[in-house]
Amino acid sequence: MLxxxxxxxxxxxxxxxxxxxxxxxxxxxxxxxxxxxxDEPDAITIxxxxxxxxxxxxxxAMIEIWDAYNRRFGRFGTGTDAxxxxxxxxxxxxxxxxxxxxxxxxxxxxxxxIHTYTRLYFPDEEAxxxxxxxxxxxxxxRRSTLIARQTGSGYVFDIHMQGGHETxxxxx
Amino acid sequence: xSELGTNLFDRDVQPPYLSPDYKSTVLxxxxxxxxxxxxxxxxxxxxxxxxxxxxxxxxxxxxxxRKNGEPMGERIVVHGYVYDENGRxxxxxxxEIWQANAAGRYVHKVDQHDAPLDPNFLGTGxxxxxxxGYYKFYTIKPGAYPWGNHYNAWRPNHxxxxxxxxxxxxxxxxxxxxxxxxxxxxxPIFLGVPPKGRELLISCFDxxxxxxxxxxxxRFDFVLRGNKATPFETV
Numbered sequence: 168m169l170x171x172x173x174x175x176x177x178x179x180x181x182x183x184x185x186x187x188x189x190x191x192x193x194x195x196x197x198x199x200x201x202x203x204x205x206d207e208p209d210a211i212t213i214x215x216x217x218x219x220x221x222x223x224x225x226x227x228a229m230i231e232i233w234d235a236y237n238r239r240f241g242r243f244g245t246g247t248d249a250x251x252x253x254x255x256x257x258x259x260x261x262x263x264x265x266x267x268x269x270x271x272x273x274x275x276x277x278x279x280x281i282h283t284y285t286r287l288y289f290p291d292e293e294a295x296x297x298x299x300x301x302x303x304x305x306x307x308x309r310r311s312t313l314i315a316r317q318t319g320s321g322y323v324f325d326i327h328m329q330g331g332h333e334t335x336x337x338x339x
Numbered sequence: 340x341s342e343l344g345t346n347l348f349d350r351d352v353q354p355p356y357l358s359p360d361y362k363s364t365v366l367x368x369x370x371x372x373x374x375x376x377x378x379x380x381x382x383x384x385x386x387x388x389x390x391x392x393x394x395x396x397x398x399x400x401x402x403x404x405r406k407n408g409e410p411m412g413e414r415i416v417v418h419g420y421v422y423d424e425n426g427r428x429x430x431x432x433x434x435e436i437w438q439a440n441a442a443g444r445y446v447h448k449v450d451q452h453d454a455p456l457d458p459n460f461l462g463t464g465x466x467x468x469x470x471x472g473y474y475k476f477y478t479i480k481p482g483a484y485p486w487g488n489h490y491n492a493w494r495p496n497h498x499x500x501x502x503x504x505x506x507x508x509x510x511x512x513x514x515x516x517x518x519x520x521x522x523x524x525x526x527p528i529f530l531g532v533p534p535k536g537r538e539l540l541i542s543c544f545d546x547x548x549x550x551x552x553x554x555x556x557x558r559f560d561f562v563l564r565g566n567k568a569t570p571f572e573t574v
Contacts, residue, residue, distance in 0.1 A: 168424050168562045170349045172536040174514040175361075175528060177499060179447035183437025183463035184501060191446065192404070193463055196391055196433070219366040227449070233385060233507050240386035246449075264379040271381060271507055278363030280354035280531045282512060301376050309371075329370045338347060338373035339382045339508050 173281035178227050180275070185229065185244045197242040201234060201257035212321030213287065214254045217245055217274070220329035224251040228276040230326075232287075235271065236260035259289060267295035267302065274326060283336045287324045288314045305335050344378035345508040345564045346424060352536030360527035362488050378508065385506040388433040388467070397465050400436070400478035404461035411457055412441025412479035414554035417515070417542065420472045421502065424565030428472025434561075435501040436476060437463040443482030452484050477554065483522055495522035495529065504563040515559045516541045 176184075186193035204210040213232070217225040225245060230253045232241040237260055245251045260268045270287040288296055296302055302310055312334045315322035326334050356368035396403035401414055421429045439445045439462060442454040446462055462481075466474045483493050497514040504510070516523060518541055523529050529537065539562070548556030 168422055168426055168565075169352050169536065169539060170346075170424060170564055171511060171513055171539055171560075171562045172352050172354060172532040173348075173512060174354075174499075174532075174540065176501075176512050177514075179439075179445040179450055180437060180499065182446050182461065183435060183499065186463065189448075191461070191463075193461060194394065196388060196435075196465070197386070220370075221366060223366075225367070231510075235381040235384045238384065238386075263381045266379065266381060269381070273507065273510060275512055276367060278361070278365075278367035279356065280358055280361065280364065280528065281348070281356065282510065283356075283369060284507075304376060305374055328367050333369065333371055335371075336369045336373050338375045339378060 175277055175280050176229060176275040176282075178277045180229055181244055181246060185242055188244060188247055197240055199241050199243040199253070199255045201232065201237070201239040201241045201255060204256040207258060209258045210256055211259055212254060212256055213270070213315065213324060214252050214321065215324040215326060216250065216252055217276070217326045218328065218330070222330060225276060225328070226251045228253075228274060231273040231275075232257070233271040233273070234260045235263045236268070262295065267292050267299035272324075272326070284339050285326065285334050285336050286313055287322075289322065290314050290317050301337075309333075309335050344383060344567055345506065346567055347375075348564070351533060352539065354531040354533070358527065358531040361531050364531075382508050383506045385503055385509070388503070389431045391433075393465060393467060398476040400438075400460070400462060400464045400476065402477075403464055405459045408459055410440065410460035410479050412460075412482075414477065415480050415557060416475065416477050416548055416550060416554045417498070417557045417559055418473070418475035418545070418548050419558050419560040421468050421474065421504070421561045421563065422472065423504070423509070423563050427565070428468075429504055429563060430468055430470045430472050432468050432472075432505075433465060433503055434468065434474050435465045436478070436498060438478065438481040438498045439484055441479050441482050443484030454482070454484065475548075480517070488527060493522050493525070495520040495526050500561070502561055502563065509563040511561065511563055513561075514540065517557070518542065518544055
């Protein structure tokens with residue numbers, strides 16, 4: 168059978184896919200708390216912004232995170248924060264299949280007929296990152312687009328759809 | 340030995356990232372080629388929603404947001420199966436649904452189209468496929484609406500869907516269209532799909548599921564990416 172073609176998530180996904188985040192009267196099945204930060208002493212915050220080819224913030228993207236180590240999923244839209252940030256509360260994952268710790272990131276937005284996949288790696292895992300087969304497949308000068316920046320309270324992972332810092336996207 | 344895993348996106352039916360007639364792809368499409376990676380447990384796992392209790396009316400958009408009466412518009416029932424490419428049905432998988440109301444207006448605050456909101460219609464719901472990979476839900480036929488892509492641009496009637504399947508490689512977000520819609524041939528989002536894939540996005544009128552004196556029926560099947568063929572052992 169032929170695959171059903173993808174179509175864009177469009178600009179109006181929020182009340183269907185992330186209703187509680189956007190204050191619609193419908194229960195969310197997924198949110199940005201992969202863990203409850205109040206219950207989890209090792210909780211970290213991952214935040215970021217999504218930029219278009221002109222370097223402008225994208226206010227209507229939806230980001231999904233899959234942590235295959237802990238088998239946890241999160242989903243958040245960029246339309247509710249004043250700086251159009253996405254924010255996730257999670258813990259740092261362990262290694263899966265001998266790879267460096269990472270999170271899968273799936274990106275949806277108006278202007279994408281089909282979603283994009285990328286990975287978030289951690290800057291404090293230099294030794295594991297150096298051995299990681301996927302990172303090593305990426306041209307050296309683009310690897311940094313996959314590695315989050317450490318900040319006081321967590322990690323920042325910006326996504327650039329195009330431009331000099333264009334994020335590496337994967338065909339998985 | 341062939342490699343285990345899921346087939347890649349079939350680029351003969353899947354739309355490209357850059358599709359200039361759909362103007363907002365120009366600034367948002369990746370410009371560099373995707374990096375193909377070997378699938379691992381990182382990709383061949385994904386969220387499981389099988390144990391989530393859906394609301395009793397999540398599958399009925401004509402009833403799940405009533406305030407003081409029934410929503411306006413033409414009641415319809417949409418049903419079908421979720422398959423993988425190998426023709427196997429996918430049980431217990433989540434199907435999320437959102438759409439405009441009968442007048443072509445979304446509840447979303449960003450939608451400023453000058454058409455009425457319906458106090459009795461939210462336009463979102465969800466359903467889980469059953470043990471046979473079958474789903475069915477009730478809704479109101481969504482209206483067409485204008486958008487800013489080009490002069491006199493109108494979206495054809497459509498329902499948005501989000502599906503997961505067994506892992507993150509099988510993730511699908513798509514739109515279902517209605518048979519015979521004259522706007523399809525003018526819609527750059529629909530036409531962004533290669534010709535070979537377009538028919539797969541158009542539902543079929545289904546008299547068999549049409550409910551007398553109640554609702555017209557439409558059939559729409561989903562096909563998610565399937566497992567790579569496993570070779571037979573040669574003796």
